[in-house]
Amino acid sequence: MPLKILDYVRPSSLEQAYDLLQEDGAEILGGTTYARLSDRTIKLAIDLQNVGIGAIYEVGDYIVVGAMATLANMQFHDLIMKYADGYLYDVISYIWSVQLRNVATVGGTVVPKWGFSDFITGLLALDTEVEFYKAGKMKLEDYLKGPMIKKDIMTALYIKKTPRKASFKFMRNSEYDFSVVNVAVSAVKDGDKFTDWRVAVGARPGVAALSYKAMEVLNSSVDDEAIEKAAEEMKNELKFASDFRWSGEYRKEVAGALLKRAVKEVIG
Amino acid sequence: MREVKKSIPKKDSYGLIRGLPVYADDLAPKDSLVMKVLRSPHAFARIKDIDTSEAEKMKGVHLVLTYKNVPRRIITRAGQGFPEPSPYDKFILDEYVRYVGDEVAAVVADNERIAEEALKKIKVEYEVLEPVLDFEKAEGHPSIIHPEEESFAQFDIGRDPQKNIAASYQMEIGDVDKLIKECEEDPDCVVIRERFYTQAQAHAMMEPHASYAYIDMSGRLVIVTSTQTPFHVRRQVAMVLDIPIKNIRVIKPRIGGGFGGKQALHGELLVSYAAWKLKKPVKLVYTRKEVFEATYTRHPMRFDVTIGAKNDGTLKVIDFEVLSDTGAYGEHALTVLMVAGSKTLPLYNKVDGVRFKGKVVYTNHVPAGAYRGYGAIQGNFALESAMDILAEKLGMDPVELRLKNVIREGETSEIFKIMGEGREGVEMIIKSCKLEEAINRGVELSGWKKKRGKKEKNGSKVKGMGFAVAMQGSGIANVDMGSAIIKLNDDGSFNLLVGATDLGTGSDTILAQIAAEAIGVSSDDIVVYSSDTDLTPFDVGAYASSTTYVSGNAVKIAGEKMRKLIIKEGAQKLGVSKDEVEFDGKVIKTKDGSKSVTLKDLATVLYYTENQKQLVADGSFVGPESPPPYAAAFAEVEVDTETGKVDVLKYTIVMDIGTPINPNLARIQAEGGVVQGIGMTLFEDVKYSEDGRLLTNTFMYYKVPSRLDVPELVVEFVESYEPTGPFGAKSVGEIGIDTPPAAIANAIYDAVGVRIKSLPITPEKVFFGMNK
Amino acid sequence: MKINLKINGVWKEVEIDPSDYLLDVLRREGYLSVKKGCDTGTCGACTVLRDGYPILSCATLASTCDGHEITTAEGIADEMEDYIKILAEEGAEQCGFCSPALLVMLYALKKEIENGKVKKTKEDIRRYLVGNLCRCTGYVGQERAIFRYLGVE
């Protein structure tokens, strides 16, 4: 049975939207692509297209991406294309289809913490913060680890323009599919040294998480042995589970291989 | 040949590409009532009680159907010639539900939303029964899936419902056990024994099943439906609803693909009954989920293959033992089983002994039915994988092994006579077979000799080459009948009326080409109308690769008759005997050139002024045999040793399809078939939950190949002419799909030494094959 | 509720239910080139343009399109005459169910190539079209036509 919506509003300010959201049975609409797939009733659907949180711009050291920006808006934005050699452009370009990316929003993708998400994994390897209207700003990893934030509106992503080199790797059987598992890795290039490694693994099939142990290993060395060790540490640290399509054991092994490839790509 | 062997655009391309309303759901009257079906959440259950009163009371609900208020007449939904070789084991609605998705009730309402609301209001109390979900344990399982007394078979198909056996079959040529034993004991011989599994591939045609029915001005029932077999639908609906055939008209509009999935009744019975009762138009359009969960799949099969051969590669004996899962109903159970042998084993016709033995069991899975290459692709995976294993054991190049043993022109196989589809076959000497040429050409095109066995590395990836051959048929000999009517219009154009069913394959177009060639006119002057039981003559429909060969021959006969009529009438008009005139497609003139009349003028005169009459010609054809097309295929793959992922880099297939009537359309049939075969091999995984629910029920999880998954495809046709076919044609619809499973499996083995014997070949299987 | 859509250049007031997806609204209004192939945002048969960009009409709530411009195959077929001819010549529409959406995508793709967002290479073009599934052709014939139409070597 499809989604049922009893009433629809398009408020013109965040404040108004937030107030409406407090009503019983009220929910935010993003691009409405994924909401579609659930069988439930929304009493009041709140469309954010007129509240002015769709823009992408720069503030100080940050690229700010409004929650109502579509994945395609973000993909093709100059700031995104230029940052980290267009790393996020690449991450987004592999998400499903052009037609989906033209509708699916940044907020609709980050807020629900989809486990399968390539986008979240990609962001997690950067210095990313999420901003909510009431709850304010928090690190993406804290948001992902914490409870779902209900009855609040995500307003923007803040991506710090740390001079990072990043690499995103995924494994899919069909190219037009969800990832079996995905890995994003980045590091700050400091002369010929790499520091502040970030290693994110998603679609395990749980939502993306950082492997602190792998990061620690890489922060001390990136020779072949260290890379091998980082992969092993990550495999032990993070949980991999089975779903009806792929086994946890398989995901784990593939994640290890992808991690090594990603690190090697970053160090060039 | 002027009109055939020529690539002309499809007759319907104008409307299709622009998106004109041409499919059933587009054409349904705007005021159609909408039907929705309540489906079983249980794999096996008996309905103890069903209360529809709440639903019936709803405003906008017109009718609620359950097993209590529909006729209880048993049939098979399989779209096959009568008497069908499939068991009669299905009611419109029954008190037993036999798979998750089986029909429990149907609601007819003003619109979809009301119908859906009403479904929620139907209260059903089920007695949940122990389901049979493992087809290897179905035979003799304590749960009997078809306990009903009424079910029966029209003739002996080896059915034993008490043991959950829907059909079984056995044949043997020579003493196979003895031959195997001899091989085993002979140091000059080898024997291999292998077990293979194939999965329940989904057809995944892009248009979901759709039908609507209404009552016409004479009170007759008209059914417009996305079917491959309109005439069978008419007969089946007549039988179940007890309406005379004369009071039913079935129209097949354009349909969005079928691949065998629409060679059956899916929804037609329900909409017909509702429209008949309500005397209002009723439509039923399946959701994609319903298409996955509640139509058809390919029959999953298990094969035990034994092959004995001499050390020099001469095959001595082949033994095939098959177990097939037909799911909840036995549609196409026997035919698909038999084809697993009859369209594979004759490839190696020089053996001393061959045996084929198989059972088809009922389970509580989605019913299996016909699917492009039915039986053949399953059998081909087993046989051609086994041949590769044998080649390795013999230390022979797999190509050499095939060349030594494959069937050649002028030869026969005893199997042709013994095994038909659901019954005996017919004797057949192969009149066209360019398989050897196809193999040799493919060896060149694919770079086989350079590339095989080299394990060329590229980072973590390794390349490999695999090979397989295949055969199909062209219609079902002595069973399939097609017919055609051609009439002349007053501008010299023709209407071609055929019962044949264009599923998007372009058969309307190639039949027009055949008609044009036979009459000697341009295809532009042939207007085709097909698949309307009131207006077009009979045809069994589109399945078993029959249309070009069977319907095509009927069209050719009609066309030749029309040509004779034109010459006769032309001669009369010119006042000479018919031997004195010739017809060049536009003008009928005396051989000395002294007198002439254009076809257009003749046609106008015949309509309005002199010797007035309508020129009409007909033709019917039943294939006295079913000439096989052949294919030789070469897969080049690259396996990522760190992830198990297989990329097919290039797929080369060389085919003998006789004369390609329309080379472009034939090529696309071949390409489309190969890609579906690749899908079955690598992507199209089918998963059930423990309680028998299909989990791969959306395109998100059931992965048909996307355009990024398609390799470089090299398709070539070898020069070939089938003397019994229309202008030398055989069939092309199915042969393309048969080879990828074996060819790719063999290539993976060549690359990384992992032999995957169960489809699909997922990266996970390959990975753990390498890292046990 | 009532919404206003500019469909193929003409403003229309349309009565909808807030739960309606754009696909169903368009079909109800007679734009039957828009097909429902899956309903899960996967097959692409429902593709239309919103404000010039291709979107999945099965995955977009109709209410959110209020005030926007929608283009379907009906609205661009005449402009795409050359492509239609080439696709037909290649015989690359089989059942045709996926064809109107592909037509819409090609129209958008041409614009994206012109404004430099998509590179005119086989790889980029395939990627752009990946969301349009076709079960009949195996894509190869379609792509012969598409590459010929766009002049890609």
Ligand SMILES: Cc1cc2nc3c(=O)[nH]c(=O)nc-3n(C[C@H](O)[C@H](O)[C@H](O)COP(=O)(O)OP(=O)(O)OC[C@H]3O[C@@H](n4cnc5c(N)ncnc54)[C@H](O)[C@@H]3O)c2cc1C
């Ligand atoms: C078929 C399909 C395949 C996909 N495949 C992939 C893939 O391979 N990789 C990948 O990374 N992603 C994939 N996605 C996900 C896609 O990228 C989007 O994440 C998803 O479609 C949701 O986007 P939306 O804007 O439509 O969200 P919606 O469906 O509109 O919303 C989703 C949820 O987020 C809430 N929400 C939306 N915006 C806000 C906000 N600003 N504040 C608070 N709450 C909000 C909504 O209330 C709702 O509960 C896929 C989606 C689909 C439909």
Ligand code: FES
């Ligand atoms: S119907 Fe929209 S993507 Fe399939």
Ligand code: FES
């Ligand atoms: S032509 Fe049939 S789905 Fe594409």
